[in-house]
Amino acid sequence: MQASKISKSTSSSAFVVLTNPHLVHVVVAFAAGVPVELHHYAKSSYIPTLSSLTLLDHAASMGHLPLLQLCHARRCDRVVSAAGMDAAAFNGHLETVRWLHAIGTPCTVWAMNGAAKRGHLQVVQFLHEHRSEGCTVFAMHNAVVQQHMHVVEYLQRHRHEGCTSYTLVRAAQMGYLEVVKYLHAHQRQGTSGRQAMDLAATNGHLDVVAFLHEHNPMGCTTQAMDGAASNGHFEVVKFLTTHRTEGCTALGATRARENGHDDVAGFLALHWRV
Template identity: 30%
Template sequence: MPLTVENIISRIHLPANVPDVVPSIVMDFLVPDISLARAIDVSSSVALLDFIWARSVRDARSDRWSVARLLQSQPRYFRWEFSQALLQAVSCEDRGMVEWVVAHFPGCPVSGRVLEEVAARGWLWLLQLLQAQEGGALRCSKETLSKAAENGHWEVVHWLIDHTNTVQDNHRYLVGIAVGANNLEEYRWLKARGYGVDRVAFTESPQEEWPVRKEIFYDVLQRSRWMAGSALRDAARNDDVPFAEWLVTHYCKDGGTNLPHYSGAKAASEKGCLEMLQWHLKRLRDVIDLSEVMFLAAENGRLEVVKWLRTEYATKPSVDLFQGTSSHFGASACAFAMDAAAGQGHLDVLQFLHELCISLQTQRKAEHPGSFQHDAHIPHFGPQCSPAKCGHLEIVKWLFASRSEDSALANAGITRHLRLEPRCRKKQIISAMRQAVEHDHFEVVLFLHTMYVKCRDANKMQAELKRNLFWVRNDDEIRAWIEEH
């Protein structure tokens, strides 16, 4: 509903002797009876707001029911409309609209939702204006302060604490936000106010911010020892062995458990910090299951870590790298690691694990010929493996090449998963094509199509492709190609 109210008003030229009611009738016909919030949503016209306000004053003197009349006849609706209109104006980031709303609703209490939205946008000028409107009675909640802090508007946080009736607490959550954001300046400001440290949900920060976070850790740990575990994980992510040693010496008294070092090992493996990984593993008691450590290295393409783990623990049968005794991955951690590497596009890791898998299966077959089960794995094209979905064309090509190496793989006795039945192979190709189409990876679609042609009767292929792929939302060019093929 386009509303160009200024144009409408400027184009209405009625004779001077026309009764005053006529312009109102004309405008009522042209402009629907809507709320101020709705008007702000559909138009940036202050003239439209002026007209709706004038309509409300006019209708208040009559018995006619209208939305506009409620503004002048229902006090609760008046206050509610103020909150809705102001919230909409703030959401539209239209300062002119905001100032109009505030000017026309003097003395109305400001809702918490409005304050949260204003604080999240860092509009200190509006908070000060609303404070003046309410005569210093603005009440600030924990949520309002949090919104400002989480969005980095610390000048708003300072003003709210100093100039409003804030909820009385020690603002520990603000300290947590400052620490989590590596904001040393604000952490010191809050600390100087005597605020303690609450639980902090640490997010991963850029490596260049590590010195700042480390300085915060040094200070915070003097008052909150529980943060030592988070500090140790962050040290692992940033390959800071000296800081990790300091933590273990002073704070990480693990009570005889592996938890701090196992968590650190996982973080180091994920980031490819080999020196840190080695440091943690040397301190682990009774190393048994490292399948999750191996999985994280494979998923994140840390080939150096994958190779080192294999070399280090190949001769230690008590250490579990692949069978997956961890509760997360069940009995096929090696398969999960290969699938993860494929889905993330790490071809070098996938190839290494594939060769390793063949080697392990050959060894197990020789050691246990009677009970040996063929469980070698090549990542599938189904929903659990996403190279096609993510557009990793080289991975897709390698998967097809590996599946055709039956003669070489037969010697290792692991072809159960590689010699797929034709029907199964077709279904997997269709599944992969569907994912590639849905995510606009046209080059992957074209490659998979050539593979599909090789295992399908061309006369039946076109209808099956359309039936399986045409419904998928996709680019116009891909849709046109599907129509052609």
Template identity: 35%
Template sequence: MATAAGKGYIGMVQWLHEEFGCDPEVDLFDYDKTQPRHTFADIVAMDSAAKTGHLEVVKYLHDVQISMQASAKKRKRDHTKQKCTPTCTIKAMDDAAANGHLKVVQWLHSNRGEGCTKSAMDEAAANGHLDVVRWLHENRREGCSTSAMDGAARNGQLGVVKWLHKNSTAGCTARAMDDAATSGHLEIVKWLHEHRAEISIDAAMAGAANFGRLDIVKWLHRKIPHACSGEMDKAAEGGKLRLLQWLYTNCSKHKVTFGIDEAVRYNYFEAVLFLYHQCQAECTEEAARATINNDETEDLRAWLLERHPEFEAVEEEEEAFD
């Protein structure tokens, strides 16, 4: 039942209920016959339909619940077992909002009493469903948390970020700019830098460097030149050669510590060569061991052994041990 409801197969949902829903031996809304009240199975059907936007299924299951509740008194008088009925939880509206199903959200608001949590607006904002965000803001009292703007910034939803800034007092955290930079959303990085006080340039620079967001690194560097003090390691860790070259040319601090080890481990051969020749960086023996034992790093392994013949003994010892 839950699977059919989640996929919107209303005909199947109706058939399953009509054929088996009233059979005491096959209660499709209840996996556990020992429980007289709502259990996981009868709840999840309506929640699943709401999450995937299948309003007709939600309405049908709601009507089934009303019908079964209406006959509850008679069952009690007759001393017969009160069967479980389909219902839902706050996840119905939360998940419908997260996935942008405004009509489902509106119907649940008007016809059900479970309500929602801040997660409804938070996730709707993160996923760019501004119409849902606006409606929740105007019609519900739960509001949102900092996760709303943080998530919208992370996913490149500049319109949502601006709307939240103007209409909500929840604000954001430093993660908004960090995640926007990491995800490559330059326009959001610019906007947050101008309008929000929670930002951290250093953390944003680190995230942008680690993921090779050269345009964002350049822009942040223009704003605060000293912010790229440790980004050579971050760029090296991700094997971002173009970014390494730019940082080397434009930043005064070229020290590399752990970055070359990560470049060696992940077989970023061109990055390793650049770090070795331009920054005089050397990897550790531990990183070399990992590379020597990796059959997919033939070129890098050969280069390491040429530069460090002593690693040949390490390789032979490993093979002898095996």
């Protein structure tokens, strides 16, 4: 009888720790690091920090379904919070997400946002079909930035949030030509067309610059050639000189010389008198 009481008391104490984020913080305060599965989750600025989660939320984030099911079988109420389900979705643990949904666990828009960012299409599909929280423009934006085009296409077909006005800019800046083409085809350009070409030119993405020149009526600014010249992207400078009228400023030539791109600086002096 005494052993049974001790066992029950120990079990109750364990559940207190498992479900209290403040105690969890004390437990892990002197740990050398976090599990590799939680590395990206802990660094995310859009969902709760690691120290704000209970251990059972951690278990959900890592897909440890047997532990969660055991706790549920012992009638531990609300063992996983919305933050835990968000984290499970972010890390792509579909079966855990299914089970948490089945027992009525809440989540937020960051469940689908996070799954989209990591390219977990099946999780995105499940949340869209079975949950009502939805997502925000950051779902498509982050899927675009990470080049998860299968997720982008699904969101385009089934969701209405779209992306941010900065999505095209990021895709152009990173040289993702196919993504830029997709956003153009589906009219997801926002109001940042000029900045998109400016940054594509600055980073030397000639194919993106050429596409935007042909298809983006907003054009660019002198920053496009200034940035390309500063970084020594001679082919981009020549393309802009041939096809555009915005030109450059003296700053572009100055920075080209400072960075050792004398051929570019000489070209600008010849063609733009700077």
